[in-house]
Amino acid sequence: MITAEQLKGALRTALEAAGRGRRGANPLVGACILDAEARVIATGFHLGAGHPHAEIDALRRLGLLSRQAAAGLTMVVTLEPCNHQGRTGPCSQAIAEAGIGHVHYAVRDETAASGGADYLRSAGVTVSHAADAASWELNHRWFKAQAENRPFITVKTAQSLDGRINAPDGTSQWITCDASRIHAHSLRAQVDAIVVGTGTVLADDPRLTARTAAGGLHEHQPYRIVAGHRQLPEQLALAYDGNWEQLRTHDVFEVVARARDLGFGHLLIEGGATLASAFIEADLADELYCYQAPVIIGGGTASVNLPSVTTLSQARNFRLDAAQNDAVKRLGVDVLLHLEPLPVPVANGSHPKE
Ligand SMILES: NC(=O)c1ccc[n+]([C@@H]2O[C@H](COP(=O)([O-])OP(=O)(O)OC[C@H]3O[C@@H](n4cnc5c(N)ncnc54)[C@H](OP(=O)(O)O)[C@@H]3O)[C@@H](O)[C@H]2O)c1
DSSP states (O other), X not given: OOOHHHHHHHHHXXXXXXXXXXXXXXXXXXXXXXXXXXXXXXEEXXXXXXXXXXXXXXXXXXXXXXXXXXXXXXXXXXXXXXXXXXXXOOHHHHHHHHTOOEEEEEEOOOSTTOOHHHHHHHTTOEXXXXXXXXXXXXXXXXXXXXXXTOOEEEEEEEEOTTSBSSOTTSOOTTSSOHHHHXXXXXXXXXXXXXXXXXXXXXXXXXXXXXXXXXXXXXXXXXEEEEESSSOOOSSOGGGTTSOXXXXXXXXXXXXXXXXXXXXXXXXXXXXXXXXXXXXXXXXXXXEEEEEEOXXXXXXXXXXXXXTTOOSXXXXXXXXXXXXXXXXXXXXXXXXXXXXXXXXXXXXXXXXXXX
16 A cells, blocks of 8 residues: 555656646646555656647556556556547546556646546546645646636747847847757747737847757747737738738737637747736736846846836746756856746645635
8 A cells, every 4th residue: 555655755756757848838747657565667747738648658658567467556646637638638548548546646637628537536546636735836827827718828038137138229139149049949839829019020020930950940830929009011021921910909918818719828928028028017927938148238128127016025026947957047158047937825735726
């Protein structure tokens, strides 16, 4: 019989594995499989949307076992196994089919994918659950985005040491180095859509494609949304394939609702300063990628400007992404900070709905 302490230890292993994934339309999830002596014999994690879920990854790493052998195994997972047919099949069904005897999970799934625990029980699997603050914190912003029925939102800034995105005369190419730009392009390749303000389009006429380090195009190219009222020129670099639109609004919630209606699960706010600030001001930045170049410009536009903050106690607090080991990364001469808003404390340190 596996003890509560052993389950807790296994959950730490699952949490560590979860951190190897990428944030976005799907939550970070980690899983591990224990034998009857509570030894970890397989771990799995979810890399991101379109990739196998953590439970399936762990089952694959475990390899083929007879149902009889699997009956003595316990799967420990940071989030309740899903029960819906998305891009991948329901995990609860795969676990039951593999013959796993016991499933222990930390955070109850409150989304459309819920019901996995009930399915497992109905299939004869023993299911246990113990709320765990770290497992909830792992995806606190993803849960918030789900509760608000909107995509997960990444905000990107590229700035000088003094927090500027351009010089006083408006020149801004290139503050950050090649390695940063290559990284920013890999970010573009992971999102469903990029949002920019009319200011950026009129100043830079960017293509907003996702390019590989070799300069080729990534297989997936994000949709482009331009927010703002001003009339744009007929010929726009970002209009190259027709997959773009302009939203004549300053209401960031309207932008987000439109993106949701288009079926998008992950948005990247690329700037400029006005648009990025509006998203941060509205508490719609679920994560922040801050590319920091070792240059002092001494003037120009601040990367973020929040009119609502007039004194230090109103400042917005972020922390390095707690789940990911490379939340501080050297990129050539630059440093990339991967940040998230501080979790809002909840009564019992677990999912607010539990
Ligand atoms: N370093 C970087 O990471 C980076 C990234 C992007 C851009 N940039 C630089 O940023 C500069 C442009 O800055 P920017 O602040 O003008 O660009 P912006 O944020 O792209 O555009 C601002 C404009 O967007 C419209 N808009 C959309 N939503 C809005 C909202 N919620 N609140 C207010 N206005 C909204 C307004 O124009 P309307 O009058 O049309 O409504 C506003 O003037 C350029 O020099 C560009 O090179 C730097």
